[in-house]
Amino acid sequence: MRARFLPLLAVSAAGLLALTGCVANNTSDSEHAALTVDSSADACAVSANEAPSGNLSFSVTNSGDQVTEFYLLAEDGLRIVGEVENIGPGLSRDLVVQLAPGNYLTTCKPGMVGDGIDKTAFTVTDSGDDIVVDEDLDAQVEVANTNYAAYVRDQVAQLVTGTTAFADAYLAGDDDTARSLYAGTRAHWERVETVAESFGDLDPQLDLREADLEEGQDWTGWHAIEKDLWPAEAEAGFTAYTPAQRENLATLLVADTATLNDEVQDLTFTLSQQTNGAIGLLDEVATGKVTGEEEFWSHTDLWDFQANIDGAKVLYAGVRDILLEEDADLAAELDTEFDQLQVLLDAQRVGDGFTLYTDLTPEEIKAFADQVNALGEPLNQLTATLVL
Helix, strand or coil, X not given: CCCCCCCCCCCCCHHHCCCCCCXXXXXXXXXXXXXXXXXXXXXXXXXXXXXXXXXXEEEEEECCCXXXXXXXXXXXXXXXXXXXXXXXXXXXXXXXEEECCEEEEEEECHXXXXXXXXXXXXXXXXXXXXXXXXXXXXXXXXXXXXXHHHHHHHHHHHHHHHHHHHHHHHHCCCHHHHXXXXXXXXXXXHHCHHHHXXXXXXXXXXXXXXXXXXXXXXXXXXXXXXXXXXXXXXXXXCCCCCHHHHHHHHHXXXXXXXXXXXXXXXXXXXXXXXXXXXXXXXXXHHHHHCCCCCCCCCCCHHHHHHHHHHHHXXXXXXXXXHHHHHCHHHHHHHHHHHHHHHHXXXXXXXXXXXXXHHHCCHHHHHHHHHHHHHHHHHHCCHHXXXXX
């Protein structure tokens, strides 16, 4: 995070490009394959793990004792293709979607918190029928806006759960566990970073870097704790925080994250917010992650880099059908540049994480910077193409 605020953001995901023509909660009377889902306290049982392409309905029944949600996700587990929320115990709701052939995931979320349970592969086979995207532009835009709002709520809900676990470890003095949770939990923030930045003081309270502190400003949030967790990387003379300081920082981090969760519950989006969001997320990569300035002590900048691109990909997947109608060449260029950027990131994977920024060579850093610039050029055309 830098001490400034950007418009909401959106970009593209090549891994999601097969998942086009998805219309969530469409109540059309056309024939469709019908499946059932039993969402209990500890399972999300779908009546089949594959179905033919075209219209598909899921009748979701809550047999548990908490309000639940059902999600149909893209193969990467990030983009929400369709979802139904607020299903009370004993109640049922239907999700109707139009799906192209491909690989998806199903999951339920009892209590409407966390990253979902019983996440299961779901395959859509080729029925041989053409998947016709709704020709009504307004309808396509509404689907993109609705699905992105659901994605933001889901990421922030997972951020709440992860932050609580991180803060508990930090308060208990279990620094090894806290360090292991740091980058993975922050990924949920980074995927929706430009949305979080729209809520005024919440952004600096949660994500301000020490270099951006103004005179007399209290320093709270993730990076204040980061410095304490990686003292060997801090400047000479750094003094570890006292138990009281730790408690204050952890308590504020949890409370501010809970406030963010409250704020995103009623979010709505416009197409321009999504397209401008893409530009903003890429700017976050270019000015913080590629330079190594974001995670100054942990050096986990590539985790943040990937998360920013994840969020961008989700946004782009939501508007790509619309872009194909307006400018297929621009869509093809964006697909290619996103692919190339992901190749560079994948080359730095180590287990479940990435190479530390300090272990990158100057040539590798330059390759990242060059590819971010290559993506930035076509991405900057997105809003003008779709909105103006």
